[in-house]
Amino acid sequence: MTERETGRLAYLAEPKRLELKEYPVPEAEPGAVVTEVEQANVCGSELHIWGGHHPQVKEGVLGHEALCRIKELGEGVETDYAGEPVEVGDRIAPVYYITCRRCPACLVGEFHLCENAYRYWSKPPEEPPHFHGTFATHYYVHPDQYFYKVPEDLPTNIAAGANCALSQVLFGFDEVGVGYDDTVVVQGAGGLGLNAIAVATERGAETIVVEGVDGRIDRAREFGADHVVDFREYDSVEARAERVRELTDGRGADVGVEVAGVPAAFSEGIHLLRHGGRYLEMGNVSPGQMTEFDPGLLTRKSIDITSAVRYNPWYLHKALSFLTDHHEAYPYADLIDAEFDLVDVSEALQKSENREVTRAKLIPHAHD
Structure with a gap:
């Protein structure tokens, strides 16, 4: 049996204490997608979580604002949530929370208030599929998780911020x-x-x-x-x-x-x-x-x-369309002004909190 490839992730053990951990890259279950993280951004919400101020997420794998590349498609996954065909190697933007479509909020169409939104985000990293956040080399998109293919002509640096x-x-x-x-x-x-x-x-x-x-x-x-x-x-x-x-x-x-x-x-x-x-x-x-x-x-x-907290998941598709149509009219390309390797994630968060940088990005595969 061939040994599985491993990947790294940044685990928040307690406020402002991160640990880099390594786990086998999981296989994609039916309806899921295994991705490689191309770019993850340090968002203001990440700073809230890192500082211990989030009401629900107190520990877990950090990261949610990201652009990923498909590594493996689970059985039955042929398109994104807009019906666009996808294949291995395509860039996608995942909605960072779960939409279960079964809880009381989902049953009245308030998908942005799904009671299971953070079902996986705050799980301990040792629990498969491990890669619950995007401050990592890989990210697991669950069967209940919307994602959209990123238009070919939209630069990664710009598209990575769409899902927040x-x-x-x-x-x-x-x-x-x-x-x-x-x-x-x-x-x-x-x-x-x-x-x-x-x-x-x-x-x-x-x-x-x-x-x-x-x-x-x-x-x-x-x-x-x-x-x-x-x-x-x-x-x-x-x-x-x-x-x-x-x-x-x-x-x-x-x-x-x-x-x-x-x-x-x-x-x-x-x-x-x-x-x-x-x-x-x-x-x-x-x-x-x-x-x-x-x-x-x-x-x-x-x-x-x-x-308003979060957004109905199809708004990510609207965001990608907005950026495709208008990103050249606004200086979106200049919003990211600092780049860090995944191993330097604590420095990226600290400098972001100190406002030494406007917007930091992590490149997980920079030194692989």
């Missing part, structure tokens, strides 16, 4: 209804914020970005932000709200989107909106971090608040 921030923004904007001639105020110009600028612009909306870090402000302008409210210059909620009103004929923005990940940004959001405005909360994902809030102002202004 962009898919989330597209889903959130549909939930809150961002459309032509809206004014959208974006709180924060990280990965989610930059994608929010691009998507809002393509929908014919005007964008106002609230940010206070020079590099992020520069990048927001490169992504086409129409206006920037620098919170170092406008250093209070009242000052920022007044500036947004100045930019919107005294009304306030039609839509607000919180992607700063700071609790205080949520309480500020309603001050930036017009009466009857819509507010999208996506950035605060760590329960237990509190902020004061003015419910009376919310009611008086009759603002609708929508929150």
Whole structure:
């Protein structure tokens, strides 16, 4: 019997303590796909997990934002989830969570809230098929896991980010209804914020970005932000709200989107909106971090608040299509500014947390 090839993975044993482990590369069960990881990105959510702040994932194989190449197709797998034929060697983008289609959330069509979403993500690595996360040389796509073939002309460096921030923004904007001639105020110009600028612009909306870090402000302008409210210059909620009103004929923005990940940004959001405005909360994902809030102002202004976690899995297909059509119009190619080998994953996470790099990528096979 031929001995199975082995691969490596980064296991989070406890907050901020990673261990590199090696396991045999599994065979693909019926309906599954075994892949090699071409590129995995360090996402803000990864930093939450690494720091011990995720409410569900406390340990396990890290990594979820990635582009993979098919190594082995399980029995019955002939196409991706859009019906596109796939074969060994094709690049794919996997949705990073499970959609069981049987739990109470799935039964009412809320696939993004699947109760089994993280069924495999937080499993110990010694449990087959081992490769539960994308900070690894290989990644196992389970039978209940959506994946899509990546268009040939979409560069790997750009496509690798599709299955997180962009898919989330597209889903959130549909939930809150961002459309032509809206004014959208974006709180924060990280990965989610930059994608929010691009998507809002393509929908014919005007964008106002609230940010206070020079590099992020520069990048927001490169992504086409129409206006920037620098919170170092406008250093209070009242000052920022007044500036947004100045930019919107005294009304306030039609839509607000919180992607700063700071609790205080949520309480500020309603001050930036017009009466009857819509507010999208996506950035605060760590329960237990509190902020004061003015419910009376919310009611008086009759603002609708929508929150969104993850996305319905077919939005990854929309994200790949969006990038295919628009990636040359925005500096997506410049978002990744640091590259690390898998063995240096702790350094990649630490530098990302310290904001020494904007967006780091791991190349698991760099020195194989």
